[in-house]
Amino acid sequence: MPKLNDYQQFNGRHWGTGTVHNFYTYRGVKAPHTGQPYSEALLMGVSGGIVMGYFVFAYEGYDPQARILTRNTFDPWDTYLSRLGVAQHIQHTSKPEKGLANLLDTLEEGIPAIVWTDMFSLPYNAIPPDEQMWAMMPILVYGHDDDVVWIADRARVPLTVTPTELAAARARVKKDKFRLVTLNPPDEEKLATAVTQGIWDCINLYTEKPPKGSKNNFGFAAYQHWADMLVKPKAKRSWAKEFPPGAALYAGLTSAFHDIHIFGKDGHAERDMYANFLDEASLILGKPALKSIAQQFRASADAWDDLGLALLPDEIPLLQETHRLMLQSHRLFLEKRNEGLEERVKINGRLAAIKSQITADFPLNEAGVQALHENIRTHILAIHDVEQKAIAALKDTMA
Numbered sequence: 001m002p003k004l005n006d007y008q009q010f011n012g013r014h015w016g017t018g019t020v021h022n023f024y025t026y027r028g029v030k031a032p033h034t035g036q037p038y039s040e041a042l043l044m045g046v047s048g049g050i051v052m053g054y055f056v057f058a059y060e061g062y063d064p065q066a067r068i069l070t071r072n073t074f075d076p077w078d079t080y081l082s083r084l085g086v087a088q089h090i091q092h093t094s095k096p097e098k099g100l101a102n103l104l105d106t107l108e109e110g111i112p113a114i115v116w117t118d119m120f121s122l123p124y125n126a127i128p129p130d131e132q133m134w135a136m137m138p139i140l141v142y143g144h145d146d147d148v149v150w151i152a153d154r155a156r157v158p159l160t161v162t163p164t165e166l167a168a169a170r171a172r173v174k175k176d177k178f179r180l181v182t183l184n185p186p187d188e189e190k191l192a193t194a195v196t197q198g199i200w201d202c203i204n205l206y207t208e209k210p211p212k213g214s215k216n217n218f219g220f221a222a223y224q225h226w227a228d229m230l231v232k233p234k235a236k237r238s239w240a241k242e243f244p245p246g247a248a249l250y251a252g253l254t255s256a257f258h259d260i261h262i263f264g265k266d267g268h269a270e271r272d273m274y275a276n277f278l279d280e281a282s283l284i285l286g287k288p289a290l291k292s293i294a295q296q297f298r299a300s301a302d303a304w305d306d307l308g309l310a311l312l313p314d315e316i317p318l319l320q321e322t323h324r325l326m327l328q329s330h331r332l333f334l335e336k337r338n339e340g341l342e343e344r345v346k347i348n349g350r351l352a353a354i355k356s357q358i359t360a361d362f363p364l365n366e367a368g369v370q371a372l373h374e375n376i377r378t379h380i381l382a383i384h385d386v387e388q389k390a391i392a393a394l395k396d397t398m399a
Contacts, residue, residue, distance in 0.1 A: 002107035003143030003150060010156050014264035015137035016077050017043040019114055022140050022152050026112055029185045033283045038186065045277030046194045047080035048072025049202035050270055054222040056242050063251035064242050068259040070269040072201060074211050083194035085187030091180045096167055099178025103144060106182060112142040114181040118172035124159050126344040136176040157337045195281050199398055206391045223384035230373040245362040245369050250355055254322060257311045260304055262330045271301035289397045296390035303386055307379040316363055318354050325351055
């Protein structure tokens with residue numbers, strides 16, 4: 001069975017851009033402005049770059065969630081590939097046998113295969129199975145035999161599953177069932193226009209009405225809305241109502257922290273990656289001012305890290321332990337292959353025990369919860385102010 005034995009590309013952070021970065025790096029495709037592989041930062045910037053998105057929701061039978069979007073989610077995959085003039089070669093079938101044959105044929109040609117899999121179904125993600133939840137994400141398969149499948153998926157090291165596990169994950173959702181994609185190289189002549197369009201998408205998502213959803217869910221309005229919901233207990237979607245002390249508040253704090261630091265990233269709410277994109281954009285567009293704006297987003301990255309500390313502060317021992325354990329589990333995933341899975345499962349057990357303890361006896365009284373909310377609000381507004389100046393400078397430079 002085929003395996004690309006020379007495959008060593010494991011630098012991608014996010015499913016939607018890191019997978020393509022890894023694909024192009026293996027294929028030896030180089031960007032004209034650097035002579036190096038197309039960076040994930042460049043792909044992310046062209047897709048629409050960073051954003052602030054704030055959503056609160058609760059499904060019946062589940063804890064409420066505070067979800068924080070840190071990058072553009074409005075059809076980013078097709079957006080950046082189209083802007084870069086990339087032809088996608090798509091194979092899609094509902095039949096498991098054909099799906100496997102397409103995968104093996106691609107590997108036999110010496111090409112890693114981009115396939116869509118349900119993250120809940122892949123054991124190395126250490127997520128308890130849930131028939132009500134799924135999330136189909138692109139990953140890179142670079143080897144497949146009768147017993148083992150070799151995968152590049154956000155971790156800095158190879159990951160493996162069984163063929164049966166991969167097939168189940170590929171089959172989870174009908175619209176992505178056994179979908180496989182390979183890519184032509186980008187069109188170098190489209191690069192400058194693609195970068196310009198991506199920057200304007202970012203600016204507009206901060207300042208204009210979003211393509212979908214309430215204006216309060218995106219951009220600078222979302223920062224202000226989140227800040228208000230923390231300190232206005234009578235408001236319709238206030239944290240006092242949505243996340244009362246106990247399991248609900250713990251879920252709100254941990255879900256927001258997860259999205260900022262862990263979900264398809266390695267801290268910093270991806271502001272560090274966007275800063276790297278602006279450094280490249282300054283070369284591509286001949287706009288040196290973009291480099292100084294990049295530094296403003298690096299300051300924003302630090303401010304986002306401070307917000308993470310405010311969500312799970314050191315001053316509250318159970319929240320400090322939660323902070324440490326969540327990052328420890330993520331680090332094990334990034335660095336320890338499947339060997340870290342047993343320890344991550346143990347961490348999940350300890351986090352469940354903390355949740356039970358907090359549910360039974362929340363470690364803050366009413367005044368303490370109010371102070372926690374106010375401190376989080378202070379950090380949210382600090383990010384708002386840093387990014388407001390950065391986006392204004394970006395808009396002036398691009399005008």
